[in-house]
Amino acid sequence: MSNVINVSNKFGEYMLKGWVLTDCLCPAPSCRGVPLLRSPKAQEPVAYYCANCDGPLKIQNGDGAQSQSSSTASSTSHGSRPSTPPTEFSSTLSSPTFAPPVETEETIRRRQQSDQASTEIGKCLLKGWAMLGEECPNSRCYGVPLVRPPKSGSDKDPRKECVVCGTVYVTDETEGWQRLVPVSSGPSASNNVFGNIRQPGSSNKGKSVIRNSPQVWIIIAERCLPGPDVSQSVLLPALDPPLHTPKLTVDLSHRGSSELRDSQLVGSFNPLRSCAHYCGQVAALPTDIAIIDAPTQALELALGTLSERLSVACANTSLLDPSTVAATADAIGKVAHALAQVKQLQQYSGAPNGLV
Numbered sequence: 001m002s003n004v005i006n007v008s009n010k011f012g013e014y015m016l017k018g019w020v021l022t023d024c025l026c027p028a029p030s031c032r033g034v035p036l037l038r039s040p041k042a043q044e045p046v047a048y049y050c051a052n053c054d055g056p057l058k059i060q061n062g063d064g065a066q067s068q069s070s071s072t073a074s075s076t077s078h079g080s081r082p083s084t085p086p087t088e089f090s091s092t093l094s095s096p097t098f099a100p101p102v103e104t105e106e107t108i109r110r111r112q113q114s115d116q117a118s119t120e121i122g123k124c125l126l127k128g129w130a131m132l133g134e135e136c137p138n139s140r141c142y143g144v145p146l147v148r149p150p151k152s153g154s155d156k157d158p159r160k161e162c163v164v165c166g167t168v169y170v171t172d173e174t175e176g177w178q179r180l181v182p183v184s185s186g187p188s189a190s191n192n193v194f195g196n197i198r199q200p201g202s203s204n205k206g207k208s209v210i211r212n213s214p215q216v217w218i219i220i221a222e223r224c225l226p227g228p229d230v231s232q233s234v235l236l237p238a239l240d241p242p243l244h245t246p247k248l249t250v251d252l253s254h255r256g257s258s259e260l261r262d263s264q265l266v267g268s269f270n271p272l273r274s275c276a277h278y279c280g281q282v283a284a285l286p287t288d289i290a291i292i293d294a295p296t297q298a299l300e301l302a303l304g305t306l307s308e309r310l311s312v313a314c315a316n317t318s319l320l321d322p323s324t325v326a327a328t329a330d331a332i333g334k335v336a337h338a339l340a341q342v343k344q345l346q347q348y349s350g351a352p353n354g355l356v
Helices: 002-016 064-079 105-126 257-264 271-278 288-315 322-348
Strands: 020-025 035-038 048-050 055-057 130-135 145-148 168-172 179-184 209-212 217-220
Touching: 002 020, 002 035, 105 130, 105 145, 288 322
Parallel strands: none
Antiparallel strands: 020 035, 035 048, 048 055, 130 145, 168 179, 209 217
């Protein structure tokens, strides 16, 4: 045990002096595998020292230890080389730094629009509205979802409103596929859409159907022939804004057999009294002239509006709806027939009491 301690102490002493511990073993039988120490690099010639034999060994000139030590030294020096060249660190980055895109007026507008839409949709949701998966088709509305009003009954409300532009849409399936059709626009669109139309029913048979819109007042006579056999009203959508097109002039000088049959159905119908009742309640006007002229003006307004409607329906041939054109033409004929009767009564009546 003391011998091992002494060998270890000598190893430490010589290594502190610069000697190098090698993997070459001392060839003496008494050393039993004690490694040799090699002299420092600055010392010439190179010598090997065994801590157990307590003496230097000069084995440069041909011994097994010399060849072994040389091979070991060569392998050691070979293995000490770095396997890869040192990495050079550069102050410049290999890839450019990420720079956020420059904000344009369009991106700022879209962000503000998105914030506004989120706020308005939140208010609608608190009032019971439902947010839909459909987006507003308006090109100025960037990805704004539509909202639907609460249920008024068991059925869902067909209206779909955009909280940004205020346009109200309904789903149109007349062409075999669904599409959003604008109905009205403005901040109060949800309040005045569908609320200004008196639908035909048992309570208004034989009456004129009046539709009020912000810019157009349309009076469409229900075939101008009220009676027990007439139960169908002609409802046409209003033009918003109205188109300024020439009015249609109808020549009533030659009446066909269909008009003669219509005149036979008139009976006790007084067009002046009916139109006066539904066109501003003319009975309350102070003069007889106003009572006579009001139905004529109302029917002329209806005839001009229907003419505009027919022009719009026939303008785009790709979207031409024959049923709409037929209904509009039929309404024009009936209103023109009623207008002719009113003018005829005005010619042969000298006083208002002769008109009723």
